[in-house]
Amino acid sequence: MAALPSTPAPAPAIAATLTPCFTPGSDCTSVIVQRIDAAKSELLVQAYGFTSTPIISAIANAKTRGVDVRVILDKSNETRKYSGATFLVNHGIEPLIDDSVGIAHNKVLIIDKDTVVTGSFNFTTAAQKRNAENVLIIEDDHDLVAAYRDNWFKRAAVSRPYRPREAAAD
Numbered sequence: 001m002a003a004l005p006s007t008p009a010p011a012p013a014i015a016a017t018l019t020p021c022f023t024p025g026s027d028c029t030s031v032i033v034q035r036i037d038a039a040k041s042e043l044l045v046q047a048y049g050f051t052s053t054p055i056i057s058a059i060a061n062a063k064t065r066g067v068d069v070r071v072i073l074d075k076s077n078e079t080r081k082y083s084g085a086t087f088l089v090n091h092g093i094e095p096l097i098d099d100s101v102g103i104a105h106n107k108v109l110i111i112d113k114d115t116v117v118t119g120s121f122n123f124t125t126a127a128q129k130r131n132a133e134n135v136l137i138i139e140d141d142h143d144l145v146a147a148y149r150d151n152w153f154k155r156a157a158v159s160r161p162y163r164p165r166e167a168a169a170d
Helices: 028-037 053-064 084-090 125-129 142-157
Strands: 017-023 042-047 068-074 096-098 108-111 115-119 133-139
Touching: 017 028, 017 125, 028 053, 028 108, 028 115, 028 125, 028 133, 042 053, 042 142, 053 068, 053 084, 068 084, 068 142, 108 142, 115 142
Parallel strands: 042 068, 068 096
Antiparallel strands: 017 133, 042 108, 108 115, 115 133
């Protein structure tokens, strides 16, 4: 019987690293802040709820460290009151407002073209302290990260600069 020709074994697929976090029970805010603090070159943010002081401060600190920080927020973040968006503006970050859809309900961080942080977890205190939420951190899946980056830039292209609402006249 003739020997079968040998064929090379397929190259093993590079597996992404997936790290979940759930509330209640885990400190997902700290997990998110740690990822933002590790950003070296680029941080792209999409947020609906945007009131978590630790997360907003970490984003501003990334900018201070020289990270290219870009933010897209839902139109609900344009308020008469001081907001997370105002904080970013005061720290040299000009958020965009995605108002071409009913709700810009994304909760996404794309870090250094290598990591995506996503899930149901709004960047709010309520998400950490009162809600049942999830966060999924995806690392080393370059195709998936590229898809999230592509979507971020598509949403940015249809967004406009942040404009805080004027305070009501007395």
